[in-house]
Amino acid sequence: xxxxxxxxxxxxxKGYPEFVSGEVICRALGVSRTAVWKHIQALRSAGYDIExxxxxxxxxxxxxDRLYPGEITRGLNTSFIGQQVYYYDRLExxxxxxxxxxxxxxxxxxxxVAEEQAGGRGRMGRSWFSPYGCGLWxxxxxxxxxxxLHAPPLTMLAAxxxxxxxxxxxxxxxxxxxxxxxxxxxxKICGILTELSAEMERVNYLIMGxxxxxxxxAHQFPPEIRETATSVLRETGRRSSRVALLQDLLAELxxxxxxxxxxxxxxxxxxxxxxxxxxxxxVRVFTMKESWEGWAEDVDTDGSLLLxxxxxxxxxxxSGEVSLRPG
Amino acid sequence: xxxxxxxxxxxxxKGYPEFVSGEVICRALGVSRTAVWKHIQALRSAGYDIExxxxxxxxxxxxxDRLYPGEITRGLNTSFIGQQVYYYDRLExxxxxxxxxxxxxxxxxxxxVAEEQAGGRGRMGRSWFSPYGCGLWxxxxxxxxxxxLHAPPLTMLAAxxxxxxxxxxxxxxxxxxxxxxxxxxxxKICGILTELSAEMERVNYLIMGxxxxxxxxAHQFPPEIRETATSVLRETGRRSSRVALLQDLLAELxxxxxxxxxxxxxxxxxxxxxxxxxxxxxVRVFTMKESWEGWAEDVDTDGSLLLxxxxxxxxxxxSGEVSLRPG
Numbered sequence: 001x002x003x004x005x006x007x008x009x010x011x012x013x014k015g016y017p018e019f020v021s022g023e024v025i026c027r028a029l030g031v032s033r034t035a036v037w038k039h040i041q042a043l044r045s046a047g048y049d050i051e052x053x054x055x056x057x058x059x060x061x062x063x064x065d066r067l068y069p070g071e072i073t074r075g076l077n078t079s080f081i082g083q084q085v086y087y088y089d090r091l092e093x094x095x096x097x098x099x100x101x102x103x104x105x106x107x108x109x110x111x112x113v114a115e116e117q118a119g120g121r122g123r124m125g126r127s128w129f130s131p132y133g134c135g136l137w138x139x140x141x142x143x144x145x146x147x148x149l150h151a152p153p154l155t156m157l158a159a160x161x162x163x164x165x166x167x168x169x170x171x172x173x174x175x176x177x178x179x180x181x182x183x184x185x186x187x188k189i190c191g192i193l194t195e196l197s198a199e200m201e202r203v204n205y206l207i208m209g210x211x212x213x214x215x216x217x218a219h220q221f222p223p224e225i226r227e228t229a230t231s232v233l234r235e236t237g238r239r240s241s242r243v244a245l246l247q248d249l250l251a252e253l254x255x256x257x258x259x260x261x262x263x264x265x266x267x268x269x270x271x272x273x274x275x276x277x278x279x280x281x282x283v284r285v286f287t288m289k290e291s292w293e294g295w296a297e298d299v300d301t302d303g304s305l306l307l308x309x310x311x312x313x314x315x316x317x318x319s320g321e322v323s324l325r326p327g
Numbered sequence: 328x329x330x331x332x333x334x335x336x337x338x339x340x341k342g343y344p345e346f347v348s349g350e351v352i353c354r355a356l357g358v359s360r361t362a363v364w365k366h367i368q369a370l371r372s373a374g375y376d377i378e379x380x381x382x383x384x385x386x387x388x389x390x391x392d393r394l395y396p397g398e399i400t401r402g403l404n405t406s407f408i409g410q411q412v413y414y415y416d417r418l419e420x421x422x423x424x425x426x427x428x429x430x431x432x433x434x435x436x437x438x439x440v441a442e443e444q445a446g447g448r449g450r451m452g453r454s455w456f457s458p459y460g461c462g463l464w465x466x467x468x469x470x471x472x473x474x475x476l477h478a479p480p481l482t483m484l485a486a487x488x489x490x491x492x493x494x495x496x497x498x499x500x501x502x503x504x505x506x507x508x509x510x511x512x513x514x515k516i517c518g519i520l521t522e523l524s525a526e527m528e529r530v531n532y533l534i535m536g537x538x539x540x541x542x543x544x545a546h547q548f549p550p551e552i553r554e555t556a557t558s559v560l561r562e563t564g565r566r567s568s569r570v571a572l573l574q575d576l577l578a579e580l581x582x583x584x585x586x587x588x589x590x591x592x593x594x595x596x597x598x599x600x601x602x603x604x605x606x607x608x609x610v611r612v613f614t615m616k617e618s619w620e621g622w623a624e625d626v627d628t629d630g631s632l633l634l635x636x637x638x639x640x641x642x643x644x645x646s647g648e649v650s651l652r653p654g
Contacts, residue, residue, distance in 0.1 A: 196527075
């Protein structure tokens with residue numbers, strides 16, 4: 001049951017773009033005129049632009065560009081992913097807070113989202129630029145009943161969901177670089193950091209963390225990543241609704257997660273291959289200790305990259321960093 | 328640098344079984360007679376029996392049966408495992424506290440030990456009976472630089488270390504049931520619960536939790552496990568020093584851990600096979616979903632159990648619970 005403030009907002013949204021009279025709101029919610037006024041003021045403080053005209057009532061003018069729980073869950077087409085939202089203005093990192101929440105056993109599918117991350121992290125301990133209000137910095141908490149050995153493909157599932165949402169809702173042709181970076185025109189637009197807590201035989205919880213650059217202008221990027229990173233704004237020339245993109249992404253995530261539970265990894269992998277920008281290209285792969293040049297031939301059933309080396313042998317790469325070479 | 332109380336204890340231990348004069352202690356530590364007396368009183372409160380005789384000085388009579396950090400580290404033959412001890416009288420579970428400490432980044436090899444666990448846990452969410460002062464309930468925090476896919480054998484390494492320490496120091500012929508239960512005469516004497524926190528490509532931290540039944544008398548076991556569990560006391564008929572057993576076990580653990588880092592899993596696996604009570608026996612294996620009867624033929628290079636089914640085919644079991652059948 002949403003709080004009264006959310007219910008007032010709902011009525012204004014339903015009435016949009018018309019006025020909704022104070023009396024209608026009072027009757028619908030069973031509260032006094034003073035209470036309604038108090039909630040209108042609270043909504044205004046939260047950034048909602050609401051016109052108040054005597055004898056006409058209240059009218060919603062605009063919604064703030066914020067990832068408020070009510071904005072995310074209203075119209076969210078999922079059964080569990082994103083239905084519980086932990087919203088923060090600023091966090092060290094959403095993965096970190098998600099780990100704490102998962103340790104306390106919050107609901108599966110819970111979403112942790114922040115307008116800004118002070119210490120956003122990417123794979124291999126790298127930092128992730130997460131400025132205020134311009135991106136989707138979030139983590140989803142899952143409790144898959146799976147042996148931890150079979151968890152790695154879930155990070156590729158997350159990449160599939162993000163790429164499809166980016167294509168459909170944001171209109172950018174995102175492709176996946178093995179295993180889970182999202183690129184547009186060879187520039188990174190989205191990074192995924194999946195973390196898990198597990199016993200040897202079962203996963204306690206799994207955190208899918210994503211950083212998706214939405215409304216970051218070119219000049220906002222720090223110089224050192226300006227040439228290698230991009231955003232929806234940069235690619236399309238216009239600002240996008242972060243809420244709409246997040247809702248689509250969460251719905252995609254749930255769709256593929258449920259499908260993976262029913263049918264296993266094969267359908268995910270097929271879709272991953274279609275969205276891949278790695279396969280069929282000459283690449284260099286770096287692991288913690290070594291690096292190889294070769295041809296990214298295929299992806300194995302467990303998600304490993306099959307690299308064809310210059311001598312013709314195949315190298316199965318379980319983890320590492322790929323750089324695409326000019327073909 | 329140990330605290331003054333520990334240094335006073337050290338001098339008494341060095342002097343044992345003779346008296347050590349108050350003046351010698353004062354001079355050695357550069358403190359007053361009053362300070363020495365204060366530390367003697369603190370040691371007595373901690374359970375150390377110390378005789379004080381005018382003009383003769385102090386004499387250590389007995390050491391309490393406690394897993395005090397100073398007792399564990401004094402004479403501990405390791406370079407990092409167990410050198411930092413987090414000691415508690417009572418914990419919910421040592422693994423749980425170890426996870427919190429690891430999240431804060433305490434030193435690798437740190438030991439978390441408790442006299443009693445209120446909610447000791449074994450594999451698959453089962454409880455582990457952990458009464459006060461009668462066992463070794465502890466966890467070791469490690470930060471192996473390894474892909475999480477390659478972490479599972481570490482739980483078998485822990486079993487090897489525990490079995491060898493039990494044989495040498497406690498004099499009980501412990502054997503390993505796949506993957507990591509320790510049995511004596513088909514009764515469980517030690518359980519191991521390894522947990523990890525990881526990104527898809529690297530381990531953040533790994534917790535090796537162990538519960539080892541030392542001085543638990545037969546009648547102390549709850550009826551439901553009295554027939555299936557045992558202890559060093561039950562097998563040998565005498566109480567053993569928990570400190571000595573723990574020290575040997577930590578030294579074994581470090582030896583095999585360093586060897587695994589240098590040489591990989593093969594030497595660990597060879598030793599595991601020698602100590603196995605599973606291989607070459609008819610078994611039933613239960614996984615979360617299925618169960619099979621067959622012959623425990625061998626263990627694969629990744630630690631999986633190779634089960635020969637009645638029809639002659641082989642089944643590779645990554646995780647599960649084995650029950651030994653009469654041969």
